[in-house]
Amino acid sequence: xxxxxxxxxxxxxxxxxxxxxxxxxxxxxxxxxxxxxxxxxxxxxxxxxxxxxxxxxxxxxxxxxxxxxxxxxxxxxxxxxxxxxxxxxxxxxxxxxxxxxxxxxxxxxxxxxxxxxxxxxxxxxxxxxxxxxxxxxxxxxxxxxxxxxxxxxxxxxxxxxxxxxxxxxxxxxxxxxxxxxxxxxxxxxxxxxxxxxxxxxxxxxxxxxxxxxxxxxxxxxx
Numbered sequence: 001x002x003x004x005x006x007x008x009x010x011x012x013x014x015x016x017x018x019x020x021x022x023x024x025x026x027x028x029x030x031x032x033x034x035x036x037x038x039x040x041x042x043x044x045x046x047x048x049x050x051x052x053x054x055x056x057x058x059x060x061x062x063x064x065x066x067x068x069x070x071x072x073x074x075x076x077x078x079x080x081x082x083x084x085x086x087x088x089x090x091x092x093x094x095x096x097x098x099x100x101x102x103x104x105x106x107x108x109x110x111x112x113x114x115x116x117x118x119x120x121x122x123x124x125x126x127x128x129x130x131x132x133x134x135x136x137x138x139x140x141x142x143x144x145x146x147x148x149x150x151x152x153x154x155x156x157x158x159x160x161x162x163x164x165x166x167x168x169x170x171x172x173x174x175x176x177x178x179x180x181x182x183x184x185x186x187x188x189x190x191x192x193x194x195x196x197x198x199x200x201x202x203x204x205x206x207x208x209x210x211x212x213x214x215x216x217x218x219x220x221x222x
Contacts, residue, residue, distance in 0.1 A: 004034075004109035005167055005220070006136040008117045008127055010151035014143045015172030017051045019201060020112040021058035022210040023139070026217045027108060034059050035106030038069045039095045039130065040114050040121065043076030055112060063102065070098040080120050090122050099134060111136060117155055128162045137167035139198065139220070142189065144173045146182050149189050156196075167220055168198030176203045195219075 007020040027034045036055035052069035073082035083090045113127040120126045142152040199215035
């Protein structure tokens with residue numbers, strides 16, 4: 001199994017990139033050489049793939065954006081839908097080739113998927129298939145809101161059915177402070193996860209970075 005992590009989430013807009021970047025910074029703070037990859041990013045405009053750029057900044061690597069994000073697509077939709085809108089399909093060969101190059105350059109890799117675990121990559125393959133092919137344990141980012149119990153537990157169930165290794169779950173407060181009902185619901189999720197909870201990213205101000213201690217890196221590395 002490759003050294004590194006595949007970061008997925010229970011939904012879109014959960015804060016997956018924030019968590020992936022926090023993980024990269026924490027690994028780098030341990031003195032590890034970490035490469036990054038966003039195999040497919042949708043909703044890409046003239047500014048380029050913003051998630052991939054954030055990952056590259058966090059890792060402070062000189063790898064080209066073509067390697068970090070081999071499949072940028074304009075339409076903010078599932079990858080095969082976005083690719084079809086451009087008259088094509090997601091190029092899995094390009095993703096695999098970029099992965100091989102990055103794996104040879106960096107002993108550790110953090111790969112951020114698009115959307116959740118079952119988001120399709122092509123008509124036949126989804127993000128779970130990609131995580132399995134890359135051989136990376138999966139870190140799940142869960143939204144701190146109502147509905148998170150169902151979304152998170154279903155994601156963990158899907159991971160188990162596909163035979164993927166769970167690195168853990170990180171709770172992300174991407175939507176800001178919680179009302180009381182949602183806070184109580186989140187505590188129920190913490191209790192359900194038990195030792196699989198690997199950290200929590202509390203609400204952040206614009207431009208603020210999570211503290212390195214937000215993730216249980218020692219357990220993740222173990």
